[in-house]
Amino acid sequence: MKNLLVTMGIDPDRLHFSWISSAESTKFVKVVNEITAKVKAIGPNQRFVKKEAKVA
Amino acid sequence: MSTYTDKIREIAQRLLKECRVEMVIGFRQGSMPMMNEPCFVRKPEEVDRLVWDSNCGINLANYLTNRKEKIGIVAKGCDSRNIVTHILENKVKREQLVIIGVPCQGMIDKRKIAASIQGEILAVSETGGQIKVKSAGGEKSFNKNEVLQQNCSVCVHRNPVIHDEMVAAPVAEQTDVDQYADVNAIEAMSTEERWEFFEKLLAPCIRCYACRNACPLCYCPTCFVDESKPQWVGKSQDPMDVRTFHFLRAFHCAGRCTDCGACERACPVGINMRLLTKKLNKDCLELYGWQAGLNLDSRPALDVYKANDPEDFIH
Amino acid sequence: MSAAQAASSVVKTPLREEPVENPYLPYPVRIDDITVESEDRNLKTFKFVFLNPDDERKFAYNAGQFAELSIAGVGEIPIGIASSPVEKGFIKFTINKAGVVTTHLHNMKVGDIMGVRGPLGNWYPWEMLEGKNVLIVGGGFAFTTLRSSIIYMLDPANRKKFKNISVVYGARSPGMLLYKDELIAWEKRDDIHMNITVDSTNDPGWKYNVGFVPPITEQKAPQGDADSYAIVCGPPIMIKFTQPVLEKLGYDHDHIILSLENRMKCGIGMCGRCGIGRELVCKDGPVFTLAQVNRTPKEY
Amino acid sequence: MKVIKIDKSQWSQTLEKIRGAYRLFGPVKEKTFHNFTELSDGQSPDLAFQNTRLSPKSLVFPQSEVMLNYSLDEADADHHVPKEAPKDYSPRAVIGIRPCDAKALALVKMNFDTDQYKDPYWLNLYNATTFVGLACDAPCGTCFCTTAGCGPFSEEGLDVLLVDQNDHYVAKALTDKGTQLLQKTGSKETTAAAIETAKIAAEAKITAKIETDNLRGADMMALYKAGLWEDISFACLNCGTCTFSCPTCWCFDIQDEVYRKKGVRMRNWDSCMFPIFSVHTTGHNPRDSKLSRVRQRFMHKLKYFVDKYDKGIMCVGCGRCVRQCPVNIDIRKVSALMNQLGSEARCAVKGS
Structure with missing residues (x-):
């Protein structure tokens, strides 16, 4: 999935996959913090964002 | 090619006469040059409708989805791979089918020819590897290999992977083709360039869904773009909705596309x-050594877990 | 705006100016009251009041018509008008919670602003029904426009225009009957002959009929003749089984009046989706005689 | 009516004179095919084309069009009350529309302009537009306009007919709107004599046909119930190519879209080929098979429309659906089968 998104022109750091069991709460917190930090670092996404429809 | 047609008719007639199938799915002559129409034949005396030439590019596996009767189906390499996928995905049963295999040497890309002649195509004939095209601007001859559909020119599975009958001996498979040159070229672009590239590529889309509907893999009763509760994708011509449609549709074909x-x-x-x-x-x-629809015995790449999965997150 | 548009900055005088009234613009309304109608809480009656008093005059309707209920940001849904032209100051719709718009509507509150577009479609042929016996057969939540019709016919100014009025109305259970207070009031009157029925009930105190609409119609409804018309509105299965019963009772195909449903969007015959044969259910219908329906593909 | 002669050497200057009073639209080549689009200042339409890939219906009926705007912000006075979206209905001229496509718009007008309701979006754009048609002297092999109640020099729906005479155009005004446009050109008047000769020559070039003579008298339900539909519909993919490319198809869908606190109600082209086109909220679908959808399309064009308006078939013979159908379903073939059955169905009625 990541590969095609990247191929289409999406920043690879915006997508992250992780396997977390429902029991692994600390891992979940850690992963979410890591991802939010990464995404904040690259700034808001300008792509794949739908604004007001560009139609007639 | 005419020998293919004769052989297809002969097999179809035999299958229908012996009541081994209720219908044979193949192609009939279209009403325009370089167009053939998928059709069915139910009676032995109607088999003369069936034809075969280099304009049979529509994938006939598309017409098998959820059918219940016993069917004879004409299948070139790619059709046969999609038939395999259909069987694996329980869309049709192997026992229902008599597969009439056609060794394929590629289908012609009508657009390539149209782009290199004057005026519209009036008539086309094919002998050996030569395609003769009559147009308002006169007659022009093409070497078939130069006007193949791009997927055919890099095809490495021209012979049916599964069949009950064959209309001819297998053809030699192509070995020295660069299958992914176009994908490599995109991968070499920068993120910006890739975004621009697809923006341009998809700009003319009119959302008629012909691509989805021509695809044998797209058989969902309600496609995600049509779903309204909740609605995932807007229905307008907005470029973001168009891109979402194409992108997600591609994903639904991952590991299944032939x-x-x-x-x-x-x-x-x-x-x-x-x-x-x-x-x-x-x-x-590259990741799983997987090509879709090659045999009935292995499960699709995205359908199994193996301990050596290349994705880190899954271990 | 395209580059081309931006470039052509010349002031261009319109060729002609004809203000066209926009039939896609809903009249703004406020939800004035919400009543839960059924025990499963899936049916609610909404009472709307027009924000601009003048719109009520423009919305002049006949019993049997429908309107598009319009919620900004969600969409529109065609619903039969449950109030009657003789009721003034408000309009009412009874709505089954089923799709996106109706589910959203069920979560709205008194005082919320939305829109109503209409009235749309044709109506029961009131002029033709004058001086005739009228049998009304209804099932489930399709009783809405039939309620509108009964109130209209029972209005003191109108009642003398019609001969005998009989009603067969059924629901799954007593708790699923719409407009119970009104049903009981009508039951007590002698100028309307009510036959209320339910598919089944555990209620030992139930004093009306038990059974499906078609057999109850067969037992209780009056015979048809040249002076009698039947109006049928209900789920497809009820219509299907009521039809032979009415034939048996002697109602001609052009004396059986049906109200059809189909998927609609515009409600004014423009968008094309509700077509059956040459007719558009939204504009040429929803009211058709059985004779008309028989001449048309059954694509509803 | 006014007839003028425009030398091709004066063509772009003439266009600029028209542009003073109109926004200009015309065919433009995109890669390998032509499509209609707005012409920017100084841009001329590319008139060296047979016909455009898509019909010009989008000029008055965009594929996606905003109808209403509204605010969902309760701080706004008129929140949740939709208003008609502002549009530019200043005069437009379409240069180079083919006569078949202009006639198609005239047919579609019957749907959008009725006694009871008028579609303001379609009508305002239509009324704002002056249609300058380009007579067709090199039709496609798949053009069958002459048997579809139209023709390469058909004038219906046009305001001006433009005829190519090698080094010059002859432009003939057909309506007051057309005369007004030609007056802006300042070109000199001529006679319409050359047009008639060119017309006869062009009509002779059209050899493809559609058979329709028995459709009007045919029994609708007999055609509907006929056994021919399984064979006709088998190959169909149920894509919207035929309906989207067709100049006479007008079905649309209405959708709300919200962006934060602002929203629009828009319409988008829809197609009777799509299964969800007719599906009810309950899940019940009156046209739940490919057969029923294909039948709907052809019955609508060739029978229901004929019966409803008595203005012939809902087809002008542009041939786009024939050329673009991915599986070669050919309306000429279907019509021939229906027509043949129509003659039998009528005989049966007579005989009984």
Whole structure:
């Protein structure tokens, strides 16, 4: 999935996959913090964002 | 090619006479040059409708979905791979089918020919590897290999992978083709360039869904773009909605696509949406050594877990 | 705006100016009251009041018509008008919670602003029904426009225009009957002959009929003749089984009046989706005689 | 009516004179095919084309069009009350529309302009537009306009007919709107004599046909119930190519879209080929098979429309659906089968 998104022109750091069991709460917190930090670092996404429809 | 036609008719007639099938699905002569129409034949005396030439690019596996009767079906390499996928995905049963295999030497890309002649195509004939095209601007001859559909020119599975009958001896498979040159070219672009590239590629889309509907893999009773509760994708011509449709449709074909080219061939505005599915095919091959629909015994790449999965997160 | 548009900055005088009234613009309304109608809480009656008093005059309707209920940001849904032209100051719709718009509507509150577009479609042929016996057969939540019709016919100014009025109305259970207070009031009158029925009930105190609408119609409804018309509105299965019963009772195909449903969007015959044969259910219908329906593909 | 002669050497200057009073639209080549679009200042339409890939219906009926705007912000006075979206209905001229496509718009007008309701979006754009048609002297092999109640020099729906005479155009005004446009050109008047000769020559070039003579008298339900539909519909993919490319198809869908606190109600082209086109909220679909959808399309064009308006078939013979159908379903073939059955169905009625 990541590969095609990247191929289409999406920043690879915006997508992250992780396997977390429902029991692994600390891992979940850690992963979410890591991802939010990464995404904040690259700034808001300008792509794949739908604004007001560009139609007639 | 006419020998293929004769042989298909002969087999179809035999299957119908012996009541081994209730219908044979094949092609009939179209009403325009370089167009054939998928059709069915139910009676032995109607088999003369069936034809075969280099304009049979539509994937006939598309016509098998959820059918219940016993069917004879004409299948070139890619059709046969999609038949395999259909059987694996329980869309049709192997016992229902008599597969009439056609060794394939590629289908012609009508657009390539149209782009290199004057005026419209009036008549076309094919002998050996030569395609003779009559147009308002006169007659022009093409070497078939130069006007093949792009997917056919890089095809490495021309012979049916599964069949009950064969209309001819297998043809030699192509070995020295660069299957993924176009995908590699995109991968070499910068993020910006890739975004621009797909923006341009998809701009002419009119959302007629011919690509989706020509695809044998797209058989969902309600496609995600049609779903209204909740509605995932807007229905307008907004570029973001168009992109979402193409992108997600490609994903739904991941590990299943045989690059039969039906989507691109069906597109009325000539979009090469195969670039998306091909990227996934390439990943499946490189990551999992997987090509879709080669045999009935192995489960699709995205359907199994193996301890050596290349993705880190899954271990 | 395209580059081309931006470039052509010349002031261009319109060729002609004809203000066209926009039939896609809903009249703004406020939800004035919400009543839960059924025990499963899936049916609610909404009472709307027009924000601009003048719109009520423009919305002049006949019993049997429908309107598009319009919620900004969600969409529109065609619903039969449950209030009657003789009721003034408000309009009412009874709505089954089923799709996106109706589910959203069920979560709205008194005082919320939305829109109503209409009235749309044709109506029961009131002029033709004058001086005739009228049998009304209804099932489930399709009783809405039939309620509108009964109130209209029972209005003191109108009652003398019609001969005998009989009603067969059924629901799954007593708790699923719409407009119970009104049903009981009508039951007590002698100028309307009510036959209320339910498919089944555990209620030992139930004093009306038990059974499906078609057999109850067969037992209780009056015979048809040249002076009698039947109006049928209900789920497809009820219509299907009521039809032979009415034939048996002697109602001609052009004396059986049906109200059809189909998927609609515009409600004014423009968008094309509700077509059956040459007719558009939204504009040429929803009211058709059985004779008309028989001449048309059954694509509803 | 006014007839003028425009030398091709004066063509772009003439266009600029028209542009003073109109926004200009015309065919432009995109890669390998032509489509209609707005012409920017100084841009001429590319008139060296047979016909455009998509019909010009989008000029008055965009594929996606905003109808209403509204605010969902309760701080706004008129929140949740939709208003008609502002549009530019200043005069437009379409240069180079083919006569078949202009006639198609005239047919579609019957749907959008009725006694009871008027579609303001379609009508305002239509009324704002002056249609300058380009007579067709090199039709496609798949053009069958002459048997579809139209023709390469058909004038219905046009305001001006433009005829290519090698080094010059002859432009003939057909309506007051057309005369007004030609007056802006300042070109000199001529006679319409050359047009008639060119017309006869062009009509002779059209050899493809559609058979329709028995459709009007045919029994609708007999055609509907006929056994021919399984064979006709088998190959169909149920894509929207035929309906989207067709100049006479007008079905649309209405959708709300919200962006934060602002929203629009828009319409988008829809197609009777799509299964969800007719599906009810309950899940019940009156046209739940490919057969029923294909039948709907052809019955609508060739029978229901004929019966409803008595203005012939809902087809002008542009041939786009024939050329673009990915599986070669050909309306000429279907019509021939229906027509043949129509003659039998009528005989049966007579005989009984």
